[in-house]
Amino acid sequence: MVETSLRDAGEPGFLDGQFLIAMPGLQDGNFVRSVIYICAHSPAGAMGFIINRAQPVSFVDLLLHLDLMEGRDIPGLPETIRRFPVLMGGPVETGRGFVLHSDDYESESSIPVNDDISLTATLDIVRAITEGRGPKRATMLLGYAGWGPGQLEAELSNNGWLNCPATEALIFDTALDTKYDRALALLGVTPEALSTDVGHA
Template sequence: MVLSTLKHDRERGFLDGQFLIAMPGMQDGNFARAVVYICAHSDAGAMGFIINRAQEISFTDVLLHLKLMEEADTIMLPQPTRDIPILAGGPVETGRGFVLHSDDFTSESSVPVSEDISLTATLDVIRAICDGRGPARATMLLGYAGWGPGQLEMEIAANGWLNCPSTDELIFDTALEEKYERALALLGVSPEMLSSEAGHA
C-alpha cells in the first residue's frame, strides 16, 4: 500500500503534509500522545509516520543487521551519521524501514512527499548516507501508520485527532520527548487545555 499510495500523479488529500496530534482520549494505545506526519491522504485511505516514538536500536545497529558495514568500520562514521534517529513509525509492517529526508537527495525509488521532504524505502539512501552522499537531514522509521478509506476522517470527527500544517523542524528534531507539546503549540494549545476540554465533553 505504502509507495503505491504515494504515486507522483495521485490526488492530494486535505491532510497531505499535515501533522495529526492525538487527543488525550485516544483509545488506541499505539497512538497515545502520538504526533503523526501524514504522507498520503486520498479516498483510498491514508498513511503516515509517528515522529515522536523512539526505537531501542541505533543507526549502526541497522547497518550491522543489513550487513552494510562491518562493526569495526562503524567507528569511522561521522557522529551525526551515527546519531541518525531510528523511530517507531507505526504499527504496520514494523520490520520494514523507511527514510524521511530532505529533498537534496533522490534515487529512482524516492517519492516526494512535500516540496521539501521525500520518502525513500530502499537501501539506496542508507548506502548514500554511509558514503557521505546522503541527504542533509534524515530520520529512519520502522513501520508506518495506515488507515482504510474514510477511517481517518471518522477518527477526526470523533475527536480522536487534531491536525495542523507540519514543520520540517519538528519532523527532524531529535528531542522526541518534547514533540507532542511543541506540535500542540503550533495550534496555540497546551496539553492542560485538552485535558480540561476532554473532561467537559
C-alpha cells in the same frame, strides 16, 4: 504497497502534509501522545509516520543487520552517522525501514511527499547516509501508520485527533520528548487545556 499508494493517490486529500496530534482521550496504545506526519491521504485511505516515538534499534544496529558494515568498521564512523535518528514510524510493517528526507537527495525510488520532503524506502539512501552522501536532513522510521477508506475521517469526527499544517523543522527535530507539546503549540494549545476540555461539549 506504500509506494503505490503515494504515487497513485491522485488528488491530495485535506490531510496531505498535515500533522495529526493525538487527543488525550485516544486510547489506542500505538498512538498515545503521538504526532504523525501524513504523507498521503485520499478516498483510498491514509498513511503517515509517527515522528515522536523512540526506537530501541540504532542506526548502527541496522547497518550490521543489513550487512552494510562490519563490526570492526563501526568505531571509524562519524558520530553524526552513529547517532543518526531511527524512530518507530508506526505499527504497520515494523520490520521495514523508510527515510523521510529533504529534497536535496534523490534516487529512482525516491517519492516526493511535498515540495521540500521526499520518502525513500530502499537501501541506496542508507548507503548514501553511511558514506556521507545523504540528504541534509533525514530521519529513518521503522514501520508506518495506515488507515483504510474513511477510517481516519471517522477518528477525526470522534475527536481522536487534532490536525495542523506540518513544519519541516519539527519533522526532523531529534528532541522527541517535547515534540508533542511543541506540535500542540502550533495550534496555540497546551496539553493541560486539552485535558480539561475532554468530556465537555
